[in-house]
Amino acid sequence: MEFKINNECFNNALSNVSKIVSAKTPLPILSGIKIVADDSGLTLIGSNSDIVIEKLIPLTIDGVKVLEIYKTGSVVVSAKYFSEIVKKLPNYIHVKVIDNHLITIQSDDIVTNLNGFISDEYPNLPELNYDNNIKIPGNELTEIIKQTVFAVAKSESRPILTGVNMSFEENKLICVATNSHRLALRELSIESNVKGSYIVPSSSLNELMKLLGSCSEIIDIFLTENYIIFKSNTISFFSRLIEGNYPTISGLIPKESKTVITLKTKQFLQGIDRASFLASEWKNNNVNLEILEGSKIRISSNSSEVGKISETQSSKIISGQGDLNISFDGTFMVDALKVIKEEEIKLTFGGSMRPILIEPINHSSYLHLISPVRSY
């Protein structure tokens, strides 16, 4: 294998792939990146226990030649050393492999020799089933992930709750995440011929968000028995699926309400954030919300050692009773409010021991639920 490549373009691609690769793996070859040079360009493959990323560098980018393949072939290089060395090289990079695993990297007068692995030992990628195909713009995909993934369970005691449940229905995708004390749900209209539910690890989705950034390119989603694959023009992102049945959530969303109020999202977020800070010594970060007379609410919390905080804000009571006093985990509310882009929200209460329903005004396709906690 032998090729010459623009260093900036090589760096970007290596950093996309190498950051998920762990140096600590029982199989040394998995600490590496597989590089394949063929007539279409260079393919980089890296993986960890949840994810495989495959990145293609074509011969030209926007009409500019960035890569020249002198000899096709493949090799596995140390993710850590190879990508760091390449980062430190000033110019076009000339890579040559001898005996299938001895790599020479040359740039100007700088010559590096690294020991690699023979690429045959690197595991094969899962095969794609091109029939199950969903199309979704990259920026919409990252938005629905961002609006749900924070709500997954952090503890591994129920592994299915550490993932986001993606349900594909006819031309609709529903993402749900819950840790059983709070829940986030987001719907999106999409182009899809797939039906079924798949639980995707939150760690994979967080990586995918970073990788996609604000790219608005159309992403193709494919599904296999064990994998979900997100595919753009140059990147294929494989994530394992979590096995098991996700809890049905349709019964959780309250149908009845005692009180409905509307609030300004940002102002309410800042108030809850202040109160949460002082509540941090409580097990559940207890923040108290009370409806006062005259369309006001009071947000408060207290810590016996440090002190207490209390503030009033204006609200509109849409319907129902005006007396309500409820406590909840302030950090859960902050998380939910942070991903709501709309200026106003609607809070629906079914009583002081029923979940609080949080919905943006003028956007019916997402909602958050937060269970109240007992205040002492």
Added chain:
Amino acid sequence: MEFKINNECFNNALSNVSKIVSAKTPLPILSGIKIVADDSGLTLIGSNSDIVIEKLIPLTIDGVKVLEIYKTGSVVVSAKYFSEIVKKLPNYIHVKVIDNHLITIQSDDIVTNLNGFISDEYPNLPELNYDNNIKIPGNELTEIIKQTVFAVAKSESRPILTGVNMSFEENKLICVATNSHRLALRELSIESNVKGSYIVPSSSLNELMKLLGSCSEIIDIFLTENYIIFKSNTISFFSRLIEGNYPTISGLIPKESKTVITLKTKQFLQGIDRASFLASEWKNNNVNLEILEGSKIRISSNSSEVGKISETQSSKIISGQGDLNISFDGTFMVDALKVIKEEEIKLTFGGSMRPILIEPINHSSYLHLISPVRSY
């Protein structure tokens, strides 16, 4: 005590002071910030085991009123909670103290009550001796600190080496730092009537650098038996001194040379940085430097497991023998080269087991020494 203050201005001052205060201290009151309100303004005092910072907020800044004192007095507040709460408040902040330690912080409709400490229990500041006075522009002070402080010993086995030795001579300041394997020395002409040497903890100097930033205001330096004090218009920074006699270094600087070469600083830095990266599995980060025929040098390193790197660069041989092969800790060289602003440097070698002298070209007032290591 009672005052009303602009929140931005209060935040900045609190953050200057609170970031050095540790929440873990055997004396709870030292986890606090002392606030004193008098007719001249508000004074904030915070400390840790090495440093005391005193920050004054005047009544007006650049002609704009930022502070109103309604009642003088003092209190000690929790550094962590008080400064975080103030950061989260939207507007002018009204602070009121009842019974000497119950603090009410109000901003718009947000009311916070915090428990404080009675300020009498907070230790007094060291008294300044206004006779020992040195004047130095802030940006020059941060520059000479930056150019020496990295070279101190990280280990506490010889405490005096964890500090920078500041020697004041008539109108001259010499800063020296060494870990006994490398040394950095910087001289500066200053206005001073002080003579004597003082060892200042590197941790204090690092904090001082951050605090001063790129400010070019004149800093007054005062000395007491146990403290050095750096004073600007609004900040007094007290650092304890390290007791003991700093080693005399005049004998260490080589007088004789076998070979002198000049190199481009940046290019040499990048070469050493690349070679250091592969050398990181060695105990001393061994990087090898060899003078080749025809005014070239070769920088190289190798790691039995990972691979090796080698590059050639152009140099000018100023004098002496052309054959030299020397190994040294590459990270020490990187540290030294990073603080040299001049485009070219001069390396002076006394042989493969003598320290390497590194000096910028056209700047006689600073130098670095690095001991070679045996290569295997």
